[in-house]
Amino acid sequence: MTKEKAEAERILSEYGRRMFDSHARYFSSADEISQAETYVPVRSRSTRRIAKRALILCATMILIMSLAVVAASALGLQIFNYKFDIKDGFIVITSLDEENGSHFYRPEYIVESYSYNEKIALNDSSYYYTYVNDDNNLEYSIEESLNKDSIMYIDNEGYDNYKETYGEYELVVYRDQTSPRIIVYMEKEGTFIAINGHLSMDQIHRIIDSFVIDDSI
Amino acid sequence: MISFLVSVIKDFTELISDKYKAMMMKLSIQITGNREDAEEAVQDALLSAHRNQNKITDINSAEARNYIYTVTKNAALKIRMKQAKHDADVTFSDTEGFINIEGQPDIDAFKDEYGFSEEVADALKLLSNEDRDLICFYYGAGYSYREISELMGISPQTLRKRMERIKAKLAEILSKENV
Known part of the structure; x- marks a missing residue:
């Protein structure tokens, strides 16, 4: 066997091992999460524009982030009204609210250069609003869930996080280390909300200030 | 019964x-x-x-x-x-779809940790879904070609040839880099 073929074999062997470990790890969360309702975004059958938009939606479903400095116990870390369970390579966020939310909230403020795109029913208790900027193909989204047992899965690599109190709201903020992407978690009257996009905190605050009950749902 | x-x-x-x-x-x-x-x-x-x-x-x-x-x-x-x-309206990119599926390892992170070139990383990204499954079953799970044949419904001979083709392609890239 040539030197290059031996090296190729080593690379493939390592890649195969990584895939195997990654697949097994993905399903290992089934051990801890079997009782909770899975919060998974679902797209209704609507016209899809391009594969890139589908990938952006997938990214918001996974909610990529990292904890900069966190000490977590085996039972999980509580920040504000959320429980963060740190797994190997990802985090699971669950709401600690006693009651389900009653309303979905639509922001009256739309970030400059963006336009409202669509509202997608993820399941009976979750909705997903998207806004697009056709000039640069960017999108931001607002995911909402009424279910107190909602959970979200986040890859914890590449994000710095901090907490912020804004008015009556406790915000958990994740900032991408390599792009302007920001993800903000909050609760409003029992409704679990995640705002995700290339946004400034000022824009996030304006979105929060402009939430009104969505009577159409 | x-x-x-x-x-x-x-x-x-x-x-x-x-x-x-x-x-x-x-x-x-x-x-x-x-x-x-x-x-x-x-x-x-x-x-x-x-x-x-x-x-x-x-x-x-x-x-x-x-x-x-x-x-x-x-x-x-x-x-x-x-x-x-x-x-x-859907333009489904086979390659893009595979790389961004949940639970797949990040090839760029693998490249940085292992130290191989961008060309090798690109070759890994261009692997088909079946090639990836073969690599994972063979090297990751440690199955024989016969066992993988039963899982994938492809003859052991074809699987062996496929693996040789993958290795040869990577070896060719590595050989050009070493010149």
Whole structure:
């Protein structure tokens, strides 16, 4: 066997091992999460524009982030009204609210250069609003869930996080280390909300200030 | 006898379903984009798992999880491919879709940790779904070509040739880099 073929074999062997470990790890969360309702975004059958938009939606479903400095116990870390369970390579966020939310909230403020795109029913208790900027193909989204047992899965690599109190709201903020992407978690009257996009905190605050009950749902 | 067999079949798929259905749905929804297709994919995956239940001796093992992940991914991708053919607005990039599926290792991170070149990383990214499954089953799970043949429905000879082709392609890139 040539030197290059031996090296190729080593690379493939390592890649195969990584895939195997990654697949097994993905399903290992089934051990801890079997009782909770899975919060998974679902797209209704609507016209899809391009594969890139589908990938952006997938990214918001996974909610990529990292904890900069966190000490977590085996039972999980509580920040504000959320429980963060740190797994190997990802985090699971669950709401600690006693009651389900009653309303979905639509922001009256739309970030400059963006336009409202669509509202997608993820399941009976979750909705997903998207806004697009056709000039640069960017999108931001607002995911909402009424279910107190909602959970979200986040890859914890590449994000710095901090907490912020804004008015009556406790915000958990994740900032991408390599792009302007920001993800903000909050609760409003029992409704679990995640705002995700290339946004400034000022824009996030304006979105929060402009939430009104969505009577159409 | 038939009802006994039916109960055995049901028990096995029920076991897998009880334990993994939530994650199977999550993966399928990420690939197909909607719940209806995802449910169909999960059912197809459970059927595949049932057909190969002799390979799953312990449903809690890493081998079982890898296998269930693989059949779920493939069932969802099959449905996604069918969708793409029917939906003129979708431009489904085979390669992009595989790289960004949940539960797949990051090839760029692998490249940085291992130290191989961008060309090698690109070659890994361009691997087909079947090639990836072969590499994962062979090197990751440690199955023989005969065992993989039963899982993938491809003859051991074809699998062996496919692996040689993959290695040869990588070796060619490495050889050019060494010149």
